[in-house]
Amino acid sequence: MGSKEKIKERYLEAKEKSIIRDFYSREIYKGKTYRAANLDKIASIIFAFLFFVMVTLLLIESIALSLIISLILVFLISKVFINIRDHRIDKKIRDINEDLKSKRIIRELSQMNREEFINYSKELLEKYYLSEFIYGEDGIDLIGKINNKSYGVKCIKSSISDRIIRKKVEEFHNYVNYLEYDEGIIITNSYFQDETREETSLILFDFEDIKGILKKIDEYPSDEIINNYIKYRHDDNKKNYQNQIKAFSLKKITRLYFCSIMVYLISYFVKYTLYYRVVAVIIFCIATIIGGMNISEYIKHTSKTPLHK
Structure with a gap:
């Protein structure tokens, strides 16, 4: 097997894994792809970090100490929530697979005379x-x-x-x-x-x-049969991306922009004015980046060539 064939094979394997991850993510997170769900988590972590920084800064009035305490708090809380989330996701994936297997058997039996x-x-x-x-x-x-x-x-x-x-x-x-x-x-x-x-x-x-x-x-x-079913079903789900991007834009991005404006307004009434304004700009940039990435993801999924014909 030549290098081109190996690269193509690895690309297809990565693509198939991506399709399977996206399927479970959409089932678990109400239509969100794996990438969009991770962007949500990253945005939540950054938002939590900035929140802790602002709170601790008001209490101890030391930027360096505030950053250290906030990092430790966010790390510990994230660790706990990630463990809980992983157990919950594993259970949901098992439940989804079991449901798909049941439906497959129902289809087979219903087609019999x-x-x-x-x-x-x-x-x-x-x-x-x-x-x-x-x-x-x-x-x-x-x-x-x-x-x-x-x-x-x-x-x-x-x-x-x-x-x-x-x-x-x-x-x-x-x-x-x-x-x-x-x-x-x-x-x-x-x-x-x-x-x-x-x-x-x-x-x-x-x-x-x-x-x-x-x-x-x-x-x-088997799980392998269900994975193959997910891959072949993938093309039928393209139309769901448009609804996903609309839902995300209306909720998450709007909240982030609103939070950015509020933090910027608060900067007029606190001691560290520049710091709060920097935080406001960071939140604004995060909202813009997440929105842009989701739009690009929607365009990519609606225009790409199907994996299986």
Whole structure:
């Protein structure tokens, strides 16, 4: 592999990581990209530092000592908040991934017809119980033998929002007893009505149980699959950047400009007039830089070539 190919490969890897970071950032921070979220954090740290400097300066009237105390305070507070934030972000990413995996399985199951769902259930139960199941008839979809016990299986393909009523479970229970099976199983891609499990001796598998089986047989969607899904979905999210830049401009940048004006006005009434005016200019510059960077980011995302075609 030549140097150009290596550079291109590294660029694509970095780009893919950037796309994945941006996706999670938008999910966690209500539409903000990873870069915009970090700019927010940097602005907050700088603002906190300037605030501590102004407060300590009023108390001790020493610029050098004020700067040192403010740096220590900001460092300690940032350290605590970063640890808390990292734990919170890790949990949210796990929750987001779990939600995406569930939705992927829901899509797969919803696209099946009843016959396909029976075939899917047959393969699932065979891998889970390590036993063979054959196709049944007359109201029994599958028949299996587990630990020398005969099992009659009913597969109910439904909408994920539906609930399998107790009456349907009771009817199948009676039918299994009538046909003299040792046990009965109902498997569905939706859910059972509340308290149905407590009122029957049948083995009931709902959507959550299907997910549990997939995890046990190591066929649950992996994080790598979800990352690939995020990459391919990336181009569909371009239109969200415009809303993001508007929201940011109206809130954060306006507040920073307002803060800059207030600090500058306060400079007329305090001892260190020049210092306060310098702080006001710094805040003004931060607001301008953040606004400019977000605008450039929006332009970049709306004009760039898609990573995957």
